[in-house]
Amino acid sequence: MNVWFVLLNILVFLVLIGVLLYMQKKNVSFSKRVFTALGLGILFGLGLQWVYEAGDENVTQSIEWFNIVGTGYIKLLQMIVMPLVFVSIISAFTKLKRSHNLGKISVLIIGLLVGTTAVAAAVGIGTTVAFDLEAIQIDQGEAEAARGVQLEERATSLEGQSYPQKVLELLPANPFLDFTGQRATSTIAVVIFAAFIGIAYLGAQRKEPEAAEFFKKIVDSVYAVVMRIVTLVLRLTPFGVLAIMAKTVALSNFDAIMKLGEFVGASYVALIIMFAIHLIMLTLAGLNPVTYMKKVFPVLAFAFTSRSSAGTLPLNIQTQKNKLGVSEGVANFSGSFGLSIGQNGCAGVYPAMLAVMIAPTVGVNPLTPSFILTLIVVVAISSFGVAGVGGGATFAAILVLSAMDLPVALAGLLISVEPLIDMGRTAVNVSGAMTSGVITSKVTGDLDSETYNKEIIEAEA
Numbered sequence: 450m451n452v453w454f455v456l457l458n459i460l461v462f463l464v465l466i467g468v469l470l471y472m473q474k475k476n477v478s479f480s481k482r483v484f485t486a487l488g489l490g491i492l493f494g495l496g497l498q499w500v501y502e503a504g505d506e507n508v509t510q511s512i513e514w515f516n517i518v519g520t521g522y523i524k525l526l527q528m529i530v531m532p533l534v535f536v537s538i539i540s541a542f543t544k545l546k547r548s549h550n551l552g553k554i555s556v557l558i559i560g561l562l563v564g565t566t567a568v569a570a571a572v573g574i575g576t577t578v579a580f581d582l583e584a585i586q587i588d589q590g591e592a593e594a595a596r597g598v599q600l601e602e603r604a605t606s607l608e609g610q611s612y613p614q615k616v617l618e619l620l621p622a623n624p625f626l627d628f629t630g631q632r633a634t635s636t637i638a639v640v641i642f643a644a645f646i647g648i649a650y651l652g653a654q655r656k657e658p659e660a661a662e663f664f665k666k667i668v669d670s671v672y673a674v675v676m677r678i679v680t681l682v683l684r685l686t687p688f689g690v691l692a693i694m695a696k697t698v699a700l701s702n703f704d705a706i707m708k709l710g711e712f713v714g715a716s717y718v719a720l721i722i723m724f725a726i727h728l729i730m731l732t733l734a735g736l737n738p739v740t741y742m743k744k745v746f747p748v749l750a751f752a753f754t755s756r757s758s759a760g761t762l763p764l765n766i767q768t769q770k771n772k773l774g775v776s777e778g779v780a781n782f783s784g785s786f787g788l789s790i791g792q793n794g795c796a797g798v799y800p801a802m803l804a805v806m807i808a809p810t811v812g813v814n815p816l817t818p819s820f821i822l823t824l825i826v827v828v829a830i831s832s833f834g835v836a837g838v839g840g841g842a843t844f845a846a847i848l849v850l851s852a853m854d855l856p857v858a859l860a861g862l863l864i865s866v867e868p869l870i871d872m873g874r875t876a877v878n879v880s881g882a883m884t885s886g887v888i889t890s891k892v893t894g895d896l897d898s899e900t901y902n903k904e905i906i907e908a909e910a
Contacts, residue, residue: 458507468489470484472485484750489691491698494701498698512695522689523760529675531762533788534640534762540744541777541778541785542778562832566792569794574801584809586809621641627642636759689755690754692750721793740902745773748879749879752875752879755875766781773900775896793878795877798874798877805824813855829853
């Protein structure tokens with residue numbers, strides 16, 4: 450390792466940070482700064498790839514320093530996810546305009562999330578067949594074999610659990626443990642715990658209105674403070690995006706990507722089709738899909754870069770409320786539920802594609818109607834409780850492949866392109882959650898059409 454090369458890389462990174470600070474000082478819009486950071490990060494990462502050889506220690510050490518900004522930013526987002534999910538769900542109950550709409554709202558949001566995941570599975574199946582992808586076509590190296598062993602070990606811990614037992618895993622036996630995120634189903638468990646508190650609040654509102662009103666004031670105060678923390682963290686977004694994108698591009702194995710280019714291409718075709726379906730749904734609901742694209746693009750760009758649906762939650766909720774005209778209660782519900790239920794990319798497209806690719810290796814014809822129907826149903830059911838953080842897609846794949854009695858280890862063949870695919874999957878996850886919020890708000894008559902249709906007014910995060 451050459452210390453001077455590392456210092457030079459860090460200096461260039463600091464100069465790019467300075468460019469973003471200058472843009473902020475000149476009051477350049479938040480969205481433009483995020484997109485600039487995205488572009489600069491890609492160019493810087495490509496520059497590092499061009500100057501240094503793959504796996505060069507100078508790059509590795511430089512990225513360790515970049516991680517102070519990039520990984521540090523992700524950690525700050527993760528810090529506020531559980532508190533935000535918890536208080537957002539409770540706040541959704543206290544701020545619903547008509548409490549009798551609660552059941553309708555919940556059913557609509559969950560129905561849209563799970564329904565679109567089933568559609569995503571069908572899209573994944575169709576795309577895999579169209580590209581004629583099979584797992585046997587992929588060479589297995591040491592890294593792929595090691596990844597396969599890890600997946601098998603993880604699958605073993607899930608074997609022997611019936612579906613009723615898996616449902617029980619969603620329940621918060623110890624909500625304080627789930628606040629730490631220690632279980633794969635911690636997010637949905639926190640959502641359920643918060644929902645119980647919200648339902649209890651509605652009961653108290655009828656029987657003890659004074660106590661309920663006092664509780665509401667406490668929730669409103671906590672929500673205001675948490676959202677202020679969110680605002681402070683989101684102001685760091687351009688810098689975090691710069692560091693994350695530079696790291697992702699600099700460490701990408703382009704040789705492996707080229708070898709698996711057909712699978713990467715097929716994955717993105719499926720994800721683009723799924724995003725187009727979101728736009729069609731909005732059109733059928735009487736909403737302008739172009740307006741939606743313009744307003745959610747910064748959110749999807751961050752989801753793409755960070756690869757974290759949970760980390761994108763603050764932007765998700767704020768954009769739904771402030772730019773898309775979704776009522777606060779619905780935005781909180783759809784954003785929070787979307788973290789762990791029906792993720793179109795990670796829990797829909799991805800496991801369906803893997804199942805179709807792997808099935809021929811064990812003599813199963815993936816084109817039989819029974820296999821396709823069973824796979825779509827299994828994907829939809831398994832989409833409950835998938836964590837909205839890194840590893841959620843792997844968890845979903847293990848559940849689906851195990852349920853379909855397919856070898857889990859073969860999923861490890863894609864380890865070299867996982868980060869690249871995961872970027873698109875995460876963006877589609879977030880779009881699915883936001884689409885469910887917008888359509889639900891439209892159906893229930895709570896959507897502020899004026900806010901949805903008005904031109905974007907740039908403001909600080």
